Amino acid sequence: MNTAGAATNLEGATNLEGDxxxxxxxxxVTARISPIQAPLSKSVHFGTLEIKVHRCVKHPPEETPESAALLEIFDVRPGERPIVLFRGWMFASSPALNALEHPVYDVWVKDCLNAKSPPSPASKSPQ
Structure with missing residues (x-):
């Protein structure tokens, strides 16, 4: 499956944008699963990983369920430069489609936070 095409399908006008x-x-190693709340454009840490969410889009409730996040994930170790491990879209319905490859950690998308309709172009105030 082409992830670029899938991302384009999520960028329609009816989709909800998450915070x-x-x-x-x-x-x-420990077999522990942890929820991670990652606000837009802020780094959050999980073990040695630093995760940054650039966008999160979600289908509205009347459509087939799907959430996708545009992520950057780095491996950050003391005294070393961060290593980019992942940069791209991850999909809640298909976590293996575009997955993080790491020997110790797995990260996957569950949902968007506070997803709401984006403002229409007509409702934006002129500047």
Whole structure:
């Protein structure tokens, strides 16, 4: 499946925009699953990972359920430069489609936070 095409399908005018993303992280060493609330454009940490959400879009309730987040995930270790592990869209309905590849951690999208309709162009005030 082409992830660019899937992302385009989520960018329609009827989709809801989130204030961030609800993610889940798995520590494969301890087998613990942790919820991660990641607001837009703010870094959150899970183990050695630093996660930044750039967008989160969701289908409205009357359509087929789907949430997707545009993420950047870095491996950050003391005294070393951050390493980019993932940059792209992750989809809640297909976590394996575009997954983080890491020996210790898995991260996947569950939902968007506070998803609401984006303002229409006509309702924006002129500047």
């Amino acid at each position: 961030g993303a609800l993610l889940q992280g798995l520590d494969k």
